Amino acid sequence: MSNGVFDDVQVIPPAEVDDVELYHAHSFITKYVFSQDAKIIAIQYSATAITIGLVGLVLSWLMRLQLGFPDTFSFISPDQYYQFVTMHGMIMVIYLLTALFLGGFGNYLIPLMVGARDMVFPYLNMLSYWIYLLAVLILTASFFVPGGASGAGWTLYPPQAILPGTPGVEWGIILMLVSLVLFIIGFTMGGLNYVVTVLQARTRGMTLMRLPLTVWGIFVATILALLAFPALFVGGVMMLLDRVIGTSFFMPEIIQAGELLGTDSGSPLLFQHLFWFFGHPEVYIVALPAFGIVSDVISTHARKNIFGYRMMVWAIVGIGGLSFIVWAHHMYVSGMNPYFGFFFATTTLIIAVPTALKVYNWVLTLWKGNIHMTIPMLFCVAFILTFLNGGLTGLFLGNVVVAVPLSDTMFVVAHFHMVMGVAPILVIFAAIYHWFPKMSGRMLHEGWGQFHFWVTFLGSYLIYFPMHYLGFVGVPRRYYEIGETSFVPPSAATLNEFITIMVLIVGFAQVVFIINILVSIFKGKESGPNPWNATTLEWQTETTPPSHGNFGDELPVVYRWAYAYSVPGVDADFVPQNMHPDDVKGSGSADDPSGHH
Amino acid sequence: MVLAVALIVLTVGSVIFHFWSPWWWTPIASNWGSIDNALLITFWITGVVYVAVLFFTAYCLYKFRYRADRRADYEPENTKLELWLSGLTALGVVALLTPGLIAWNEFVTVPENAVEMEVLGKQWAWSYRLPGKDGKLGTTKTKLVTDDNPFGINPKDPNGKDDILIEGENLHLPLGQPVKMLLRSTDVLHDFYVPEFRAKMDLVPGMVTYFWITPTRTGTFDVLCAELCGVNHYGMRSNVTVDDKAAYQKWLGKQKTFAALYPKAAAGEQLAAVRKDSKSKQSVQ
Numbered sequence: 001m002s003n004g005v006f007d008d009v010q011v012i013p014p015a016e017v018d019d020v021e022l023y024h025a026h027s028f029i030t031k032y033v034f035s036q037d038a039k040i041i042a043i044q045y046s047a048t049a050i051t052i053g054l055v056g057l058v059l060s061w062l063m064r065l066q067l068g069f070p071d072t073f074s075f076i077s078p079d080q081y082y083q084f085v086t087m088h089g090m091i092m093v094i095y096l097l098t099a100l101f102l103g104g105f106g107n108y109l110i111p112l113m114v115g116a117r118d119m120v121f122p123y124l125n126m127l128s129y130w131i132y133l134l135a136v137l138i139l140t141a142s143f144f145v146p147g148g149a150s151g152a153g154w155t156l157y158p159p160q161a162i163l164p165g166t167p168g169v170e171w172g173i174i175l176m177l178v179s180l181v182l183f184i185i186g187f188t189m190g191g192l193n194y195v196v197t198v199l200q201a202r203t204r205g206m207t208l209m210r211l212p213l214t215v216w217g218i219f220v221a222t223i224l225a226l227l228a229f230p231a232l233f234v235g236g237v238m239m240l241l242d243r244v245i246g247t248s249f250f251m252p253e254i255i256q257a258g259e260l261l262g263t264d265s266g267s268p269l270l271f272q273h274l275f276w277f278f279g280h281p282e283v284y285i286v287a288l289p290a291f292g293i294v295s296d297v298i299s300t301h302a303r304k305n306i307f308g309y310r311m312m313v314w315a316i317v318g319i320g321g322l323s324f325i326v327w328a329h330h331m332y333v334s335g336m337n338p339y340f341g342f343f344f345a346t347t348t349l350i351i352a353v354p355t356a357l358k359v360y361n362w363v364l365t366l367w368k369g370n371i372h373m374t375i376p377m378l379f380c381v382a383f384i385l386t387f388l389n390g391g392l393t394g395l396f397l398g399n400v401v402v403a404v405p406l407s408d409t410m411f412v413v414a415h416f417h418m419v420m421g422v423a424p425i426l427v428i429f430a431a432i433y434h435w436f437p438k439m440s441g442r443m444l445h446e447g448w449g450q451f452h453f454w455v456t457f458l459g460s461y462l463i464y465f466p467m468h469y470l471g472f473v474g475v476p477r478r479y480y481e482i483g484e485t486s487f488v489p490p491s492a493a494t495l496n497e498f499i500t501i502m503v504l505i506v507g508f509a510q511v512v513f514i515i516n517i518l519v520s521i522f523k524g525k526e527s528g529p530n531p532w533n534a535t536t537l538e539w540q541t542e543t544t545p546p547s548h549g550n551f552g553d554e555l556p557v558v559y560r561w562a563y564a565y566s567v568p569g570v571d572a573d574f575v576p577q578n579m580h581p582d583d584v585k586g587s588g589s590a591d592d593p594s595g596h597h
Numbered sequence: 598m599v600l601a602v603a604l605i606v607l608t609v610g611s612v613i614f615h616f617w618s619p620w621w622w623t624p625i626a627s628n629w630g631s632i633d634n635a636l637l638i639t640f641w642i643t644g645v646v647y648v649a650v651l652f653f654t655a656y657c658l659y660k661f662r663y664r665a666d667r668r669a670d671y672e673p674e675n676t677k678l679e680l681w682l683s684g685l686t687a688l689g690v691v692a693l694l695t696p697g698l699i700a701w702n703e704f705v706t707v708p709e710n711a712v713e714m715e716v717l718g719k720q721w722a723w724s725y726r727l728p729g730k731d732g733k734l735g736t737t738k739t740k741l742v743t744d745d746n747p748f749g750i751n752p753k754d755p756n757g758k759d760d761i762l763i764e765g766e767n768l769h770l771p772l773g774q775p776v777k778m779l780l781r782s783t784d785v786l787h788d789f790y791v792p793e794f795r796a797k798m799d800l801v802p803g804m805v806t807y808f809w810i811t812p813t814r815t816g817t818f819d820v821l822c823a824e825l826c827g828v829n830h831y832g833m834r835s836n837v838t839v840d841d842k843a844a845y846q847k848w849l850g851k852q853k854t855f856a857a858l859y860p861k862a863a864a865g866e867q868l869a870a871v872r873k874d875s876k877s878k879q880s881v882q
Contacts, residue, residue, distance in 0.1 A: 006673040078828050153825045159802060160785035165720050165827035252803025253739040255749075255783045256720070260740060268786060268801055302661075304669035311679050333788065333823075335780070335799045335806035338705040342698060349690045356686040357679065363650060364678075366657040368670035373600060373662065381600055381658065385607070388650055392643035395690075399697040401704055402635050405622070405795040408788060408823035458603070465611060469620035474792030476823050479831040485819050487623045487792050495620070566669035573668060 005209045005310060008560045008581045012205040015555075022117055022549055034130075036122035037548050038107045041129050043439070045103030048129075052136050053096035054510075059088040061507055068500025070481040078480045079167040082151030085478060086168075087143070089154025090176070093282065094183060095136055097424055101289040102187070102225065103132060105431060106194050106218045108439070112538035113215050115203025115556045115578075117549045119193045128193070131186030139179040145171035153478060155279075158250035158271050159263075162243040165256070173243060177236045184229045184236075194222045203537075205558035209313070210577070212536050212562040213306060216313055217292020220320040221285045227324070228281035235274035242266070272334055276327040283420050284323040288316055290427035291358055294380050296562070297434050298362055300534045301377040302369030303573050305563035308361045315354035322351045332400050333407045341400035348398035352391070359388055370566070370573075374532070375449040379430035382457040383423050390419025393468065408478075411471020414464045422460045429456070429513070436517070437531050441544045442524030448516040452509050459506035463499050470495065533574045536562050540576050598662060604655040608648055615644070626793035626818060626839060628775075628811040631700040633795070638696055642689055704796070707809045711775040714768075717748055718780070718787035718800040720827050723820055723835035724748070725768040729759025729854055739783045739802070746862035749783065750855055758856040758863050761849070767836040768820070770812045771845040780806045788824035791837055799824050812839040 025031040035041060063084045066076045076084075107125065111118050119125045142149040151167030152160060160166050161173055168176075198211070198219045211219075238249040242263075250271045251263035299306040306312060328336060328344045362384055371377065393415040397403045406412060429452070436444050474487055482488055530539040542552040556578035564575040570586035625633060661669075713734055715726040726748055728734045735750045735757015742749035747764065750757040770776055780789055782800035790797040793816075798808040815838075822833035840848060856863040 078831070082825075082828060082830075151828065157786055157825070160825065160827055163785060163827075165785070165829075167828060254785075254802055255739055255742040258744060260742075266803070268803065302669065305671060305673055307672065308674040308679050310674060311676075333798050335801040335804065338701075341701050341705070345697060345701070346694060349694050352690050353683055353686050357683055359650065360682050361679070363654050363657060366654065366661060368672075369657075369661050370663055370667050370669040371658060371661050373598075373658075378600060381604070381654065384654060385604065385651060388647060392647055395643055395693055396636070396639050399635065399639065399693055401632050401697050401700040402639055404704070404797060405629075405632060405636070405792070407797065408790070458607075461607060466614065466618070466620075469614075469618055472622045473620050474623055476790065476821055476831075478825045481831060483831070483834075485821075486817070487819060489619060491619050563673070566671050568671055 006305075006561055008564075008584075009205065010559075010581055012557050012559065015204050019555060020117060023122060024548070034126060036118070036126045038111050038119045038122070038125060039439075039546065039550075041125055042104050042107035042109075044129050045099055045107060045132065046105075048133055048136055049096050049100040049104060050514075052091055052140070053100070054514075055140070056088050056091035056096060057507055057510060059084045059091070061504060063088060064500040064503040066480065068497045079148070079151060081480045082153070082478070083143075083149045083167050083172070086151050086153055086156075086176075087139075087149050091139070092421065093154065093286070094180070095139065097286045097420070098187070098225070098282070099132060100428060101286060101424070102194065102218065102222060103129065103190055105214075105289060105293065106190070106222065108435070109214055109538065110194055110197055110218060111201070112438075112541070112546060112550055113212050113536055114198060114201060115206050115537050115551070115558060116197055116201035117551065117555070120197045120201050121189075121193050124189045125193050128186045128190035131182055131189070135179045135182040135186060138175050138182065142168065142172045142175035142179075145175065147171055150176045155272075155275060156239070157275075158239055158242065158268055159252075159254055162239060162251075163254070163256060163261075174240065177240045177243075180236045181233060181240075184233045187225060187229060191222045191226045194218060195226070203555045203558060206577075209310070210558055210561045212292070213295035213309070213312055213316070214289070214292040216316050217288040217290070217295075220316050221288040224281045224288070224320050224323060225285045228278045228285065230278075231274045232278035235271055235278070238274075239271065269331075269334060269336055272331055272336075273328070276330040277324075279330060280327040281320075281323045284319060286420055286424050288320065290383070290424040291316060293427050293431045294362060294383055295365075296536065297376045297430050298365050298380045299563050299565060300434075300532050301374050301380070302366055302371045303565050304365055304369035305561075305565050306361070307364040307367070308357075309561065309563060311357060312361055315358050318354045319351060322347060322354075326351060326398075329398050329400070329403070332403050345398060345400040349395065352395060352398075355391055359384065359391070374433075375444070375446065375453060376430040376434040376532075378450075378453045378457075379426045379433065382453070383426040383430065386418050386426060386460065387423040389465070390415055390417075390423055394419060405474075406471055408476055409471035410475045410477055411468050413477045414467035414471060417467075418464045422464060426457070426460075429453070432517070434532065435538075436520070437527030437544070438538055438541075439545055440521050440524065441527055442520055443527045443531065444520045444524060445516050448512055452513045452516065455509035456506055456513075459502050459509065463502045463506065466495055467499060533572075535564055535574050535576050537577055540578055598659060601655040601658040604651050604658070608651045608655075612644070612648065615640075623792045624814070625795060626791075626812060626814040626816060627795060628813055629700075629704075629795040631696070631703060635696045635700050639693055642693060646689070704808070707777050707807070708775045711777040711809050713777045713779055714770075715748075715779045715781060716768075716789045716800065718782045718789070718822070718826075718833075719784050721822070721829040721833040722765070723768075723789075723833065724765070725763040727761040727763070727849075727852070728756075729761060731756055731759060734779070735760050735855070737781070742783050743862070745859050748855070750863075752863055752865035758854065760855045761852045762855055762858055763852060767817065767838045769838045769840050769845055769848045772812055772815055772839055772841050775809060775811045777807055777809045780808075785826050786824045787822050787826045787833065790821045790823035791818050792821075793818045797823055815839045815841060 147170035150172035241247040248263045248266035251266040529544040733756040735754040780800040787800040817838045820835035
């Protein structure tokens, strides 16, 4: 009755290649600074991403202060406002979310979860981090150069991005583009590592269809990134050439301030196509790892197998594929040929089907579970709500004609913050509360976690749900102030004040979270190796935190899928992936076909 | 338990907010009621799904909360259920897409009797150009733009001489007349945005974009820029007034033509001067 996915296998064929000898670091510097251990690199990536993410968070406070209380803060000029908007967006999307999910969780979890000793190219992996750090430093430096950071909006649309009239045109935009190019180079080094490790370094018995969904999510997201980032790379290089040596890739004839620039025949729309050919897959580069992590965390804490594993895998692959043919839904009012609208609206709404299926399957995993309301589970449920909300408003913006009145309004801001700001960040929190015990051997403080969760979840909802309605009213995004209009009622100003106050409160909760991490590393309750009674390999390591090489003398052998929770006929409510079928205690074995239906 | 209650409260609260908050779209002033309808259909379908999924989630959280004496069910998959759910979702998608694409087809099909008008955006002001008695707009070139020829109208094109130019003042539109708005920028991206018209479109330097509307209600409405165009993006404002036919004709009669406003440029005398200017290179610092 074995279908090869859900049932135990008795015999695993011997390994075809010998275990590899790892590079052994001997000094503090090679162990913890220029480290080639994926787990250390993961922590370096995470710490850097969270640090620059905090800068992005502070920028959002400044922006919201201006929007909530215009004419109040003399230190926020229009120039600075647009610089805050631009840097906030770029930092959050690229340098926080992409780096944390792939560089952070990818590095930590892939080798452990597939049963490998390390990434297959450890030296390249180390380089990847250091280039990422350099990219972050260059980006940060742009705050301090003459003219300051770029204020072109995170989409960096030319010609505006490289012309006077936009802040940061002197140096900010150059540093921004150089930093992006470096980020992509660094990412490519890491990304090749993740893909090859998943394909080549899985332990015995770990078939692709026995991979935890976390690995599937990160794996497919990495493939997307390897295919999508080159579009941004060439777009960035071309814009650098336009800005520095006066080429006209994106620059048509332009008269600015009465002066004819020497540019000719370039296409501003070309940049938008390149940007969004990267930019839309980027949404899924962030979302797919989140989908995977949520699946695993929900399953573990509900003590129930993920519902519809195979469909979940195909949904991840399908969404990944479709994400490459929907990009121009970001350009419905860009002036491109309007007939494109038919195609891109259709492809975009088709994505709703596999995406909705994932939401159903998460909820159906809760159905008839035995749900522990742990902090990771709380964050996962909050993710389901915010992701559902953001996904549904995506149906407004994907459906070309409905998108037209809402384009470039606060509705768009509310939508993408809900779906790719709040939702993935809630997953990051779930993941940190879930895996922190493995990384540190200690638990995060439960009470502070509760406070962090409730303030973050309810606060974020109160920020972004009403914001959609500002968009309905017609309030445009990227406005330093709305000023006098005939259509925005005074009550909208009150709503803006409320949103700003909520932003500051939610921001404060993140400070509590950071303190929780810093204190718990040293003083947290000891967790033991497997505090959640989880099945996947990272919880079965000999030492916690896992030592260099992850596993002991012998690599684990995998006999079953990652979701053997509450299997009928087994005493324990979980069976680790690497437990030999003969060692599973209970009245019947886990592959008892009567247990399935 | 607490979370289940929180989900219910948030869901119900969101529905109440939707129906009772003071923030809703502006009364429509154009023919794009089909956009509003597609939007309302989207609201109903997504709203029902939102409430249903969240209520079901809250029920699961309550009903299947941890109890030491219970064990979770074990059901790896249920292909039939998954296919049903996918099928229903696909139906929902079709229900959304159909009215959307029908309206879009209308959006991209400019009626034959539409009058052409031009919106010109430059950092950070709006100007407008209407065809003169010949009903045709003259051709333009960005290269020809000077203080004396702010629209860059080609003086060799006879259609351009009687074009009516409106700078620093309201645009007026005749009630009930389909208008094809031709959109042109000479510097960076802008977006001609009148909330009450629903339709909007970017202005892209180097090309002419368009959309069409039929104004259906008289009144004066705000024109805003909806595509980030530099540091004074938020200050790039104008107004558009929809008049009945008589008032429109009266207003139109007072407007001046290219030839009247800029006689030298219209006669072609500025061409030589412009050519000299064009040698100046892009200078940023």
